[in-house]
Amino acid sequence: MKKLTALLCITALLCGCSSKNNGNSGNTNTTQSPTVASSDGTDDNTGTTVPTEPAPTDPVLDSDPSEMIVLGDTKDMTSVANLDWAKIYREALNDFKKSDDYNENARFTVYDINDDRVPELVISYGPVGNKTYLIKTLSDGYYTQFDPITECGMLNYVMDRSLLTTTRYRDDIQVMNIQLYRLKGKALANVGSFQRSNLAVKEDGVFVTEEHFNEEYNHFISGFIKDMGEDHSFDDDVINAALGECSDWKEAFTAILNDYLKTRKENDDNHFSVMDINGDDIPELFISGAYHYAPYVQMFSWNGCPVPVGSFGNSEGTIGFDEKAKEIYSTVDNPSMTAGSIYTFEPNYKLAQVFSYGNTENSKKQDENFEVSYAVNGERTDKSSYEKAVKERLNDSLYILGMDNDLTEETIKDFQNGKYNEAKKKK
Numbered sequence: 001m002k003k004l005t006a007l008l009c010i011t012a013l014l015c016g017c018s019s020k021n022n023g024n025s026g027n028t029n030t031t032q033s034p035t036v037a038s039s040d041g042t043d044d045n046t047g048t049t050v051p052t053e054p055a056p057t058d059p060v061l062d063s064d065p066s067e068m069i070v071l072g073d074t075k076d077m078t079s080v081a082n083l084d085w086a087k088i089y090r091e092a093l094n095d096f097k098k099s100d101d102y103n104e105n106a107r108f109t110v111y112d113i114n115d116d117r118v119p120e121l122v123i124s125y126g127p128v129g130n131k132t133y134l135i136k137t138l139s140d141g142y143y144t145q146f147d148p149i150t151e152c153g154m155l156n157y158v159m160d161r162s163l164l165t166t167t168r169y170r171d172d173i174q175v176m177n178i179q180l181y182r183l184k185g186k187a188l189a190n191v192g193s194f195q196r197s198n199l200a201v202k203e204d205g206v207f208v209t210e211e212h213f214n215e216e217y218n219h220f221i222s223g224f225i226k227d228m229g230e231d232h233s234f235d236d237d238v239i240n241a242a243l244g245e246c247s248d249w250k251e252a253f254t255a256i257l258n259d260y261l262k263t264r265k266e267n268d269d270n271h272f273s274v275m276d277i278n279g280d281d282i283p284e285l286f287i288s289g290a291y292h293y294a295p296y297v298q299m300f301s302w303n304g305c306p307v308p309v310g311s312f313g314n315s316e317g318t319i320g321f322d323e324k325a326k327e328i329y330s331t332v333d334n335p336s337m338t339a340g341s342i343y344t345f346e347p348n349y350k351l352a353q354v355f356s357y358g359n360t361e362n363s364k365k366q367d368e369n370f371e372v373s374y375a376v377n378g379e380r381t382d383k384s385s386y387e388k389a390v391k392e393r394l395n396d397s398l399y400i401l402g403m404d405n406d407l408t409e410e411t412i413k414d415f416q417n418g419k420y421n422e423a424k425k426k427k
Contacts (some may be wrong), residue, residue, distance in 0.1 A: 008018070028293065028339050031224045031309030043393055055207040060173040066164070066195060066205030066246070068136075068179050069138030070188045071147050078141035085138045086243040089121045091134055092145075097234055099124050101132070104263075104295060109231045109308060110242045113157055113164065114139070114183040115348065122155065124229030129153050129169065133229050137183060144264075159310075159350045160223030163191070218378050224310055224343060224351035231298075231308035233259050244305035248346060252306045253285045254416045260287055261407055270407040274415070275399060275423040277321055277328070278345050282308075287341035297330075297402040307349045327354065357390050397406035399423045 014398055077083055089110065096102055113120050116139060123134040133149040146406040149155065153167045164181040180192040195202040202215040208216075232238045238259045240253040253274075260270045268289030276283040278301070285300040295317040299309040310321050312330040320329035328351070331340040339358030343351040356377055363370045374386035381389070404421040405411050414420060 016372065017134060029057075031254075038265055056200040056208050056211045056213075058197045059204050060175060061195055061197050061200055061207070063173065064170065064177055064195055066193050066202060067190055069190055070149060070181065070230070070427065072144045072186065072188060073147075076141070076144050080141075083138075083141060085118050086245070088138060088143055089136065090239065090243055092121060093123075093234065093239055096123055096134070099154045102234070104233075106199065106234060107230045107232060108234070108242070110305070111157070111226070111228070111231075111308060112349070113162065113228075113245050115162060120183070122229040131155075131229075133166075133217050135183075135188065137186075139185050142186050146188050155228045156259050157226040158221055158223060159226060160352070161220060163220065164228070165221060165225075166189070176252040179223075194221075213371075222352045222378065224341075226310040232256075233263050235259055235262070236424050241306055245306075249282050249302040249306070250418070252302070254412060256285065256300060256306055257287070257407060257412045257415065260289070261409065261412065265407055269332060271317070271403045272404060272407055272415075273401040273404040273423050274420055275321065275401060277326065278347075279326075282344075286319065286401040287407070288317040301349055303347075303349065307351060309345070318400045318402040321401055321423070322398055323397050325395070327395075329394075335366060336360065338362060340390075340394075344412075355393050357386065357393075359386060396426065398426050400426050 012107065024090070025338065032098065048373075067256075075087075076312060096106070101405070104256060105127075107121065108124070109122045110119045110150045111122070112118065114137070117332050118138055121134075121136040123136075123378065124131050126132045131152045131154070134148070135146045137144050137146075149166055151168055153169050156165045157163070162182065164183065166179045166181070168177045169175075170177065174197060176196045178194040179190060181188050182191050183189075192204050193202070195215065196213070200207055201210060202208065203213055203216050232242050235255070235258075237255040240246060241255040246252040246255065247354055257272060260268075264270055270287055270289040270291065272288065274283045274284070274287040278284070280302075282302045284302075285306070287298045287300075289298075290296055293302065295314050297312045297314060297317065299312070301307040312328075314330050314332055315330075318386045321327070326344060328343045328345065330343070332338065337358055337360045340356065341353050342355040343353050346352050357375065359374045360372050366374050372383075374381050374383055375391045399421055404423055405415070412419070
């Protein structure tokens with residue numbers, strides 16, 4: 001398992017950093033990827049045969065499915081007057097609360113994953129590492145409920161590509177399996193897969209070289225990666241907020257803050273900041289937590305209901321905001337690597353990565369034989385070029401978001417009345 005963990009670390013370095021629980025997060029690759037030989041010995045760009053080493057194989061990967069199809073049940077609702085996604089999703093949430101699968105650990109997300117301006121509903125339940133996800137969508141008058149996606153470590157949304165990814169870890173054979181899906185109307189199409197063992201890797205069911213795997217992985221799983229099905233509890237006030245049934249953003253954000261106070265404060269020691277970063281005169285909400293063991297900052301925006309934009313994994317329980325450039329900074333410093341990403345907040349409530357960097361110098365401190373790697377925007381580089389690029393791109397004059405207000409009953413009441421500590425610039 002140590003070898004598998006090390007390989008995942010290198011892959012993550014080449015992809016960047018974003019979501020708190022996801023080591024697969026990545027960067028926007030704006031440069032042309034270098035030509036590599038495919039597993040059949042042909043040049044991927046020209047089709048010309050080139051010398052290449054055969055891809056390593058591993059029998060355990062042959063026992064792991066390379067394609068997992070998700071089917072759904074669709075209901076024609078085109079004849080329904082005043083068809084409302086919020087009403088449909090409320091019924092689905094209430095039905096789930098009455099089911100045997102519901103318990104206090106169940107969570108849900110309301111978020112647009114196919115860019116049609118109508119959000120999807122994603123429900124998650126089950127223990128960590130073995131979760132089940134329920135996806136429901138309303139598209140052009142057709143309501144589709146997809147079959148449960150089971151035995152998952154996580155379900156993520158790749159913003160750059162509008163892809164959903166499922167990640168499963170099979171400890172019995174030490175295999176990681178990632179399936180890629182795209183929501184197309186009434187279908188959740190399987191568009192690819194990545195599998196990794198200690199000895200070999202597969203793309204779309206075919207053994208490939210490590211170099212080819214990393215390049216393709218970085219191509220498809222890049223940019224900001226959002227955890228799905230984890231944003232909200234099934235508290236009645238939270239459901240009202242998520243479905244746009246609050247009088248204003250203050251009431252909705254108050255429900256979310258109270259939810260954190262009830263369900264996460266004891267373990268996460270949450271704090272929060274409030275600042276308008278997209279210029280619509282309505283502030284975004286940034287909630288931080290777990291800075292003693294796995295720091296994160298969760299960002300919410302507003303479009304008539306609270307939009308759970310995503311969660312930043314970082315080292316200090318804060319993120320930075322460059323007011324002039326309108327850019328968000330997130331950094332990670334752990335025993336394996338140091339990495340950072342810069343994002344812009346787009347009008348469609350998605351985050352676009354504009355710069356990423358990382359190095360594995362910290363791994364050298366754990367193992368003197370470890371070969372240190374440096375990467376900028378997902379491309380390997382040398383130490384000198386890396387340090388030059390990072391120095392030229394980063395700005396030290398940032399607002400620090402996530403820790404301005406402690407999360408207590410008193411501060412939440414103050415927030416609802418328009419009283420809170422404003423974000424401060426780093427000195």
